[in-house]
Amino acid sequence: MTTTPTTTPDSGFGWFLFFVRIRQTVFKIIFYAILIAWALFSIAPLYFTLVFSFKPVVDAYAPPIWWPTPFTLDNYQTILGTFDLFPRWVVNSINISLVVTLLRVLFCAMAGYAFARIEFPLKKILFNVLLVSMMMPGIVTLIPSFLIIGPGLVRGGLTLGDLAIPTGFGLLDSHWAVILPGVADAFGVFMMTQFYKSFPRELEEAAVMDGSGRWSTFFRIVLPISQTQLLTLGLLTFQGAWNNFLWPLIVLRSPENFTLPIGLQWFRGEYYTLYSVVLAGSLFNTLPILIIFFIFQRYFIRSVASTGSKEG
Amino acid sequence: MISAGRRRKLSEAIDGYLFISPWLIIFAIFSVISLGYAVYLSFTSYNLLRPPEWHGLEGYQRVLNDELFMTKALPNTFKFVLIVVPIQTALSLVLAFTMDQKLRYRRFFRTVFYLPSVTSSVVISLIFVWLFAPQGIFNQITGLTNNWLNDPATAFYVIMGLNIFTTAGTLMLIFLAGLQDISSTIYEASEIDGANAVQKFFYITIPMLRPVIFFVVTVGVIGCFQVFDQIFIMTAGGPLDSTTTITYLIYKWAFRDTTIKMGQAASLAVILTFIILVVTLLQRRVIEGSGSSAER
Numbered sequence: 001m002t003t004t005p006t007t008t009p010d011s012g013f014g015w016f017l018f019f020v021r022i023r024q025t026v027f028k029i030i031f032y033a034i035l036i037a038w039a040l041f042s043i044a045p046l047y048f049t050l051v052f053s054f055k056p057v058v059d060a061y062a063p064p065i066w067w068p069t070p071f072t073l074d075n076y077q078t079i080l081g082t083f084d085l086f087p088r089w090v091v092n093s094i095n096i097s098l099v100v101t102l103l104r105v106l107f108c109a110m111a112g113y114a115f116a117r118i119e120f121p122l123k124k125i126l127f128n129v130l131l132v133s134m135m136m137p138g139i140v141t142l143i144p145s146f147l148i149i150g151p152g153l154v155r156g157g158l159t160l161g162d163l164a165i166p167t168g169f170g171l172l173d174s175h176w177a178v179i180l181p182g183v184a185d186a187f188g189v190f191m192m193t194q195f196y197k198s199f200p201r202e203l204e205e206a207a208v209m210d211g212s213g214r215w216s217t218f219f220r221i222v223l224p225i226s227q228t229q230l231l232t233l234g235l236l237t238f239q240g241a242w243n244n245f246l247w248p249l250i251v252l253r254s255p256e257n258f259t260l261p262i263g264l265q266w267f268r269g270e271y272y273t274l275y276s277v278v279l280a281g282s283l284f285n286t287l288p289i290l291i292i293f294f295i296f297q298r299y300f301i302r303s304v305a306s307t308g309s310k311e312g
Numbered sequence: 313m314i315s316a317g318r319r320r321k322l323s324e325a326i327d328g329y330l331f332i333s334p335w336l337i338i339f340a341i342f343s344v345i346s347l348g349y350a351v352y353l354s355f356t357s358y359n360l361l362r363p364p365e366w367h368g369l370e371g372y373q374r375v376l377n378d379e380l381f382m383t384k385a386l387p388n389t390f391k392f393v394l395i396v397v398p399i400q401t402a403l404s405l406v407l408a409f410t411m412d413q414k415l416r417y418r419r420f421f422r423t424v425f426y427l428p429s430v431t432s433s434v435v436i437s438l439i440f441v442w443l444f445a446p447q448g449i450f451n452q453i454t455g456l457t458n459n460w461l462n463d464p465a466t467a468f469y470v471i472m473g474l475n476i477f478t479t480a481g482t483l484m485l486i487f488l489a490g491l492q493d494i495s496s497t498i499y500e501a502s503e504i505d506g507a508n509a510v511q512k513f514f515y516i517t518i519p520m521l522r523p524v525i526f527f528v529v530t531v532g533v534i535g536c537f538q539v540f541d542q543i544f545i546m547t548a549g550g551p552l553d554s555t556t557t558i559t560y561l562i563y564k565w566a567f568r569d570t571t572i573k574m575g576q577a578a579s580l581a582v583i584l585t586f587i588i589l590v591v592t593l594l595q596r597r598v599i600e601g602s603g604s605s606a607e608r
Contacts, residue, residue: 027509031410038407039424042481045439046427048449052442061447103334111335119321120328126336133343137588139538139559140581141346143353143566143574148341153349155363184338214327243432245541250567261434265545268438275442282435293430297423304482305489 046286053280060275075280083277085255089263090284096178096248096259097241103183105234112192113222117204118214127193133186146250149177177251178259182241188233195229196222232303235296242289260285353578360572371579381580384553385561392472392539392557393591397532400476400483401525407480408487409513422488429481433541440474441546461547464554471542471555479535483528490524491517526599530592537588558584 052060053075054068079086114120115127147153152168159165171177203225207217223230248259255266264285268278293300329336354371356364375381407425411418428436443450444460451457460466494517502512518525540559543549549556549564556564558580566577 023508028413028415031413031415031509034406034410035415035421038480039421041477042424042427045436045443046431048443049439060442061445061449063452065449065452107335107338111332114328114331118324118328118331120325120332123328126332129344130339133339133347135589135592136343136347137534137538137585139540139562140350140585141343142562143578143581144346144349145342146566147349148346151360153345180338181342184335184342186339186343189335218331239430243434245432245434245544246563249544261432264438265434268441268545278438279442282438285435286431289430289432290427293426294423300426301422301485304485 049279049282052276053283055276057274057276060279075276078274078277079281079284085258085263086267086281086284088256089258089260092175092258093242093260093285094288096175097238099179100182100241101234101238103179104185104188104237105230107183108185108188108192108233109223109226109230110218111189112194113196113218115189115193116196116199117201130186130189134190142246142250145181145247149180149251172251173253173257175257178244178248181247182244185237188237191233192226192229195226199226228299231296232299235292235299236303238292239289242285350578350581353575354582355575355579357573357575358578360574364575367575371575372583374576375579375583378576380553380556381558381561384556385558388468388555389537389539389557389559392468392475393533393536396472396475396536397529400479400532401528403476404480404483404528405487405518405521405525407484408491409517411484411488412491413509422485425484426481428478431478433478434545436474436478437542437545440470440542444470462551464552467547467551468555471539471546474542474546475536475539479532483532486528487521487524490521494520522599526596529595529599533591533595534588537584537591558587 048065051065051068054071054073055062056070056072056074059070115123144153147168149169150172152166152170154167158167169177169180171180203221204217207221208214212220243261244259245261245265248262249265252258252262255263258266260281264278264281267281268275271277353364355366355368357367357371358364411421411425441461442448445451446457446459446462450460458466460470498516498520499512502516507515538559539557540563543555543557543560544563547555549560562577562580562584565573565580
């Protein structure tokens with residue numbers, strides 16, 4: 001009750017500001033609590049993996065859990081020295097991911113450029129097919145893609161008179177089986193098309209005026225000026241190819257051809273008592289992506305953000 | 313005689329096709345032909361040994377009469393979507409909203425939150441198998457003794473938790489980009505009117521973000537309906553088929569079972585595609601219908 005005559009409207013307002021500030025502080029504390037809690041959650045699995053990769057195999061489940069005592073490098077020695085399949089998987093993964101990334105980025109840029117700049121028959125229809133295919137769940141083409149890469153859609157091939165038409169590549173258990181379907185991507189083409197559509201034509205036109213053909217204009221002018229976009233698409237592709245699981249699982253058969261994720265899963269099945277080795281190996285799958293992520297963080301975040309804003 | 317104009321048009325068309333051909337050929341083979349053949353296969357029975365035999369709708373009938381599909385895979389898949397999508401959407405929205413406040417160390421938090429999304433599904437699944445083992449770290453910290461992944465009552469929830477954990481970071485980044493498009497003057501105006509953070513979240517952020525929410529939910533639904541890697545590695549559909557989902561069942565029929573059932577698996581893949589299509593369309597109506605402005 002404000003019976004005291006000293007109360008002025010001014011001090012009442014002061015109290016209001018004080019109340020607002022307290023409320024802000026409370027919210028700030030809540031916000032920080034949320035952020036810190038989720039940050040701890042996010043780091044925990046990788047932290048424990050790191051700790052236990054430095055502990056002996058027999059201690060895979062033994063405390064202490066916060067610090068690697070007793071400390072050992074045995075698991076890494078196993079991976080890099082005694083178990084010679086492991087370096088192979090790393091090399092396989094690097095090869096496949098790099099080839100997929102380079103080819104996909106190039107093909108997507110070329111197709112995107114054509115959709116944005118060049119007039120050709122059936123362009124609209126093709127682009128609509130592309131848009132629809134982006135909505136299609138990948139699982140529906142899994143079985144036919146497997147048949148095409150491997151034994152063929154029609155057993156024994158199609159015959160047209162004397163002519164035998166193969167309906168499959170017969171590439172099972174080879175790296176090309178993993179690479180080939182990966183180099184064409186609808187989303188990538190869509191992304192590059194949107195990019196080139198929003199891109200000023202002047203530079204290209206100047207080059208054409210100087211007598212440069214379409215191909216040399218594309219490779220000498222267009223590709224270099226779209227490098228940010230290409231890098232964004234490249235990072236997205238590389239991460240996907242590096243972590244890909246279901247497709248290589250189906251088409252790769254012999255351990256020496258495995259990629260790292262398939263290899264790790266296979267190793268876990270064969271040597272399930274050596275979980276510390278699995279953990280150390282897991283870090284080899286995580287670390288390269290992590291390093292690339294830290295270097296190119298800006299582009300990673302851009303690429304993820306762009307998937308959202310372009311669609312809406 | 314061809315006029316110069318027509319010749320230029322022709323050469324442009326040829327260039328156009330040369331530019332798209334590397335992509336188009338692969339795309340045609342692995343997407344268009346593949347899709348067509350998947351539909352064809354779905355009407356046949358095919359075990360790789362003999363040519364596909366046309367059976368009409370029998371494959372679909374067999375799927376719908378399959379006990380594993382009707383009593384496990386179908387309900388499990390819907391359960392997975394209905395639990396994971398709302399939680400991961402809400403969680404990543406709250407995280408993004410929190411990140412959008414003017415707080416310190418935002419870059420640090422953003423990086424850390426994205427870590428689980430950078431880690432591959434295989435690696436994080438292998439890690440979770442170990443964390444949730446009977447003598448694993450999760451039990452050690454919580455003092456529990458459950459055998460999480462071998463218990464039909466808990467296994468599926470661990471996989472759901474893992475999915476929420478790994479996707480929250482990506483979805484948060486998408487939301488964050490959307491949030492930064494909301495003009496700060498709207499927030500400032502609401503502050504003058506005395507709105508607190510909770511009110512701002514419900515009365516400004518959520519309505520303004522509707523298109524992004526639609527996108528995130530769509531991506532979530534499509535992804536969750538196709539969950540595979542985590543299930544393959546953590547439980548292989550078990551224990552007692554409690555974690556068998558539609559995608560896992562497709563894989564099982566086509567590639568894992570001793571009697572290969574590629575036709576039936578193709579039928580199921582087509583059914584799944586329809587389910588995803590219908591759910592996506594329904595969800596679009598719900599999200600766009602629930603508010604006035606879906607314009608962006």
